[in-house]
Amino acid sequence: MSSPMFADSKKYAPSxxxxxxxxxxxxxxxxxxxxPFALLFIVFAVYPVLASLRLSFMRYNAICNPDQSPCGSVGxxxxxxxxxxxxxxxxxxxxxxxYVIGSVIxxxxxxxxLALVLQEDTRSNxxxxxxxxxxxxxxxxxxxxxxxxxxxxxxxxxxxxxxxFVGLPTVEWLxxxxxAIPILIFMAMxxxxxxxxxxxxxGLNSIPAMYYEAAVIDGAGPRERFRYITLPLLRPVMxxxxxxxxxxxxxxxxxxxxxxxxxxxxxxxxxxxxLMIVPYLYDMGFNKFxxxxxxxxxxxxxxxxxxxxxxxxxLTRSLEDLR
Amino acid sequence: xxxxxxxxxxxxxxxxxxxRGGNFTNPFEKRSKNKWRRSPLYLLTVxxxxxxxxxxxxxxxxxxxxxxxxxxxxxxNWISGNYYDKNFDPMxxxxxxxxxxxxxxxxxxxxxxRFMYNSVFVNISITILTLFIGSLAAYVxxxxxxxxxxxxxLTIIGSMMIPWQVGLIPGFLLVDDFGWLNTYWAYIIxxxxxxFIVFFLVQxxxxxxxxxxxxxxxxxxxxxxxxxxxxxxxxxxxLVAMMIFTAIGEWNNFLWPLIIVQTQDMANLPVALxxxxxxxxxxxGSQGVIMAASLITSIPTxxxxxxxxxxxxxxxxxxxxx
Numbered sequence: 001m002s003s004p005m006f007a008d009s010k011k012y013a014p015s016x017x018x019x020x021x022x023x024x025x026x027x028x029x030x031x032x033x034x035x036p037f038a039l040l041f042i043v044f045a046v047y048p049v050l051a052s053l054r055l056s057f058m059r060y061n062a063i064c065n066p067d068q069s070p071c072g073s074v075g076x077x078x079x080x081x082x083x084x085x086x087x088x089x090x091x092x093x094x095x096x097x098x099y100v101i102g103s104v105i106x107x108x109x110x111x112x113x114l115a116l117v118l119q120e121d122t123r124s125n126x127x128x129x130x131x132x133x134x135x136x137x138x139x140x141x142x143x144x145x146x147x148x149x150x151x152x153x154x155x156x157x158x159x160x161x162x163x164x165f166v167g168l169p170t171v172e173w174l175x176x177x178x179x180a181i182p183i184l185i186f187m188a189m190x191x192x193x194x195x196x197x198x199x200x201x202x203g204l205n206s207i208p209a210m211y212y213e214a215a216v217i218d219g220a221g222p223r224e225r226f227r228y229i230t231l232p233l234l235r236p237v238m239x240x241x242x243x244x245x246x247x248x249x250x251x252x253x254x255x256x257x258x259x260x261x262x263x264x265x266x267x268x269x270x271x272x273x274x275l276m277i278v279p280y281l282y283d284m285g286f287n288k289f290x291x292x293x294x295x296x297x298x299x300x301x302x303x304x305x306x307x308x309x310x311x312x313x314x315l316t317r318s319l320e321d322l323r
Numbered sequence: 324x325x326x327x328x329x330x331x332x333x334x335x336x337x338x339x340x341x342x343r344g345g346n347f348t349n350p351f352e353k354r355s356k357n358k359w360r361r362s363p364l365y366l367l368t369v370x371x372x373x374x375x376x377x378x379x380x381x382x383x384x385x386x387x388x389x390x391x392x393x394x395x396x397x398x399x400n401w402i403s404g405n406y407y408d409k410n411f412d413p414m415x416x417x418x419x420x421x422x423x424x425x426x427x428x429x430x431x432x433x434x435x436x437r438f439m440y441n442s443v444f445v446n447i448s449i450t451i452l453t454l455f456i457g458s459l460a461a462y463v464x465x466x467x468x469x470x471x472x473x474x475x476x477l478t479i480i481g482s483m484m485i486p487w488q489v490g491l492i493p494g495f496l497l498v499d500d501f502g503w504l505n506t507y508w509a510y511i512i513x514x515x516x517x518x519f520i521v522f523f524l525v526q527x528x529x530x531x532x533x534x535x536x537x538x539x540x541x542x543x544x545x546x547x548x549x550x551x552x553x554x555x556x557x558x559x560x561x562l563v564a565m566m567i568f569t570a571i572g573e574w575n576n577f578l579w580p581l582i583i584v585q586t587q588d589m590a591n592l593p594v595a596l597x598x599x600x601x602x603x604x605x606x607x608g609s610q611g612v613i614m615a616a617s618l619i620t621s622i623p624t625x626x627x628x629x630x631x632x633x634x635x636x637x638x639x640x641x642x643x644x645x
Binding site for chain 1: 329332333336337361364368370371372374375377378381390392393394456457459460462463464467469475478479482484485486488489490491492493494495496497512513515516518521545546547550571574575577578582592593596597600607610613614616617618620621624625627628632636639640
């Protein structure tokens with residue numbers, strides 16, 4: 001910056017007039033360069049969100065025939081029915097909540113443990129890191145199809161074959177309601193732990209070694225060092241992994257869609273045991289064509305995610321203020 | 324460190340810790356003498372690899388072998404019939420012979436290759452275009468001063484808080500109104516404005532000094548030339564990371580294609596895979612074909628990851644720690 005090359009340009013930079021000149025000079029090209037993104041963003045990102053808000057207060061379907069299936073405003077009707085009366089939606093909310101809590105907490109623990117165990121930069125650790133990370137770049141559908149085989153209810157299912165081998169009885173994995181959420185949580189951990197691990201590894205490597213050296217000299221054991229250095233300094237990464245993990249988990253779709261179909265045109269498995277928010281939204285919108293109702297579900301999803309993000313941010317801020 | 328006199332005990336503790344490669348964080352390090360200490364880790368590794376192993380081996384098993392109880396861990400004969408079976412004859416019923424993956428879809432030109440083409444074409448188009456318009460916008464937002472800039476940037480950042488499913492239904496209706504359902508337009512155009520890319524690139528550009536750009540501006544370079552000649556080369560590491568993210572994300576995209584695809588020939592690989600599964604769901608003999616298709620779907624992203632591993636991991640770390 002202090003090189004003679006830029007010494008001249010400094011003369012022009014600080015004055016107010018240059019600021020104005022920069023504005024007027026860059027004017028047309030500014031808007032020309034911004035416009036491709038801006039136009040597409042308005043049409044395909046901003047408009048759909050606003051339109052979805054409008055739809056969520058309407059009865060709306062693909063046909064809108066005034067005689068058979070009229071469209072029109074219903075006020076808060078969709079929301080009211082969803083929150084007060086729709087037992088399938090309540091089931092979906094409950095299932096999703098259990099799934100999110102389970103997969104985020106266990107996923108965080110798994111990711112952090114993996115990062116700690118594989119932190120040392122040895123050759124075997126590098127190979128193991130890649131193996132644990134692979135699911136993050138593999139097609140979710142392809143993997144779900146393998147899981148479908150693993151959890152088959154008959155003797156050809158892999159887990160049942162293993163069970164039979166050690167003398168345990170065959171289990172109808174995907175038809176047992178109490179197992180649906182644990183299976184989906186297991187799949188989420190298998191698929192997501194490696195991604196969290198990479199973030200935690202980056203966080204661990206950014207902690208200066210001198211803190212640990214000082215702690216060793218002061219006689220702190222490994223447990224104290226973990227508790228008083230590693231954990232507090234990893235908090236920003238934990239918040240990030242926690243928020244992104246929660247948002248991602250709320251949007252689960254593929255596993256439910258492929259592993260728990262009840263019949264054509266419906267979703268969620270026997271007694272809706274694996275019904276979740278986004279699959280229910282899909283079912284309402286694209287199987288039953290209740291587009292207004294489905295939009296209301298989408299906005300409730302947004303409300304939940306927004307509230308959780310805000311609480312999480314507030315919580316970490318107040319924790320930081322305490323220190 | 325040298326200025327401080329350490330007691331013998333402290334020196335010993337430090338030496339002991341240094342012996343372990345300077346790794347001071349691991350709470351499990353005390354047990355490091357035990358050579359079985361990592362066995363749970365290796366067990367987990369087996370669980371991680373098993374689905375891939377099963378996908379690969381099953382795709383090379385014969386129909387007869389697939390039906391065996393208990394299932395065979397290692398294929399007795401490696402056969403390629405699940406991909407292409409010479410003996411298959413559509414005119415007659417055959418036991419133990421299955422229509423290979425590349426023999427299916429007789430009504431679709433090029434059969435299964437068509438889905439591969441769809442995925443590749445859509446992916447390349449989206450990746451190039453989204454990075455181009457995203458980096459243009461990011462340059463303007465980061466390095467130009469104009470009215471409404473703050474509002475625009477805040478809208479872009481704010482939109483990342485909204486789950487994309489919120490716009491799903493109006494997006495579908497919009498694409499329908501444009502007459503784009505079941506076309507590549509519906510795949511590509513709505514996927515182009517990616518807020519995260521602009522956000523990431525603006526962050527990256529803000530660490531680059533303005534002087535470089537101002538010097539070029541004073542020399543009379545046109546704005547697009549500055550973007551093309553100066554900004555793009557500077558952005559290269561960030562663009563590579565975003566390219567990999569976008570390519571892998573779009574390759575595995577499922578819900579949006581599922582909605583806009585109406586005839587099978589327009590399916591991308593994940594949607595084709597789901598259709599394939601739905602047609603032969605209960606039949607164990609067709610699992611080999613399904614695993615073959617799964618393998619073909621999985622390989623490109625894994626390959627891309629291996630080729631660009633360093634950039635990829637750095638990109639994740641960068642985007643996560645901002």
